[in-house]
């Protein structure tokens with residue numbers, strides 16, 4: 001069921017953002033991820049206005065080579081995590097900001113205290129421009145904790161990504177409780193590692209996977225760990 005996990009949110013490109021420090025750390029992260037069943041990764045460095053796309057492409061080629069050393073079928077793609085800003089859509093259209101694996105899907109994040117009306121208008125703007133917004137770590141935004149908001153965003157065409165590690169936490173952890181409920185209600189489209197380092201915000205998912213396997217039906221778990229992300233790789237619209 002979950003042998004071929006696809007990770008769509010990973011700061012594994014070396015030396016480019018607050019993620020992996022160098023190619024050696026990236027290689028360790030790849031190895032750790034692969035050993036837990038992650039066979040495809042979309043590397044999503046944070047967008048910077050003055051980024052050098054040729055540099056990103058060179059780094060992704062280095063990463064692809066490292067992945068092939070681990071397994072010839074280990075697939076790596078390039079994407080970005082985009083903190084929303086006013087001219088984001090223009091940057092996307094001009095190819096100066098990247099979608100996920102060259103698809104129409106865009107991994108977008110906001111400040112944690114974003115106001116719902118703003119978030120709503122901004123994802124609408126992305127949708128109107130013909131892109132498919134995937135809201136990164138949906139559990140991070142206070143405004144989305146209000147009942148009905150996830151459903152509203154889904155109804156207008158947004159996709160929701162949650163981090164694996166966010167389901168960890170006991171009954172007293174309000175955020176973990178909220179995450180588990182959102183998963184049981186099947187509001188989440190993608191689970192990802194959002195890995196940053198080998199020892200901090202790591203690629204480790206097995207502890208979370210224990211809970212997921214015990215509490216979600218197998219078909220839905222397969223969708224959010226693998227099948228839905230495959231639609232991104234193949235640039236097909238989900239649902």
Ligand SMILES: [Fe+2]
Pocket residue numbers: 009011081136194
């Ligand atoms: Fe991230």
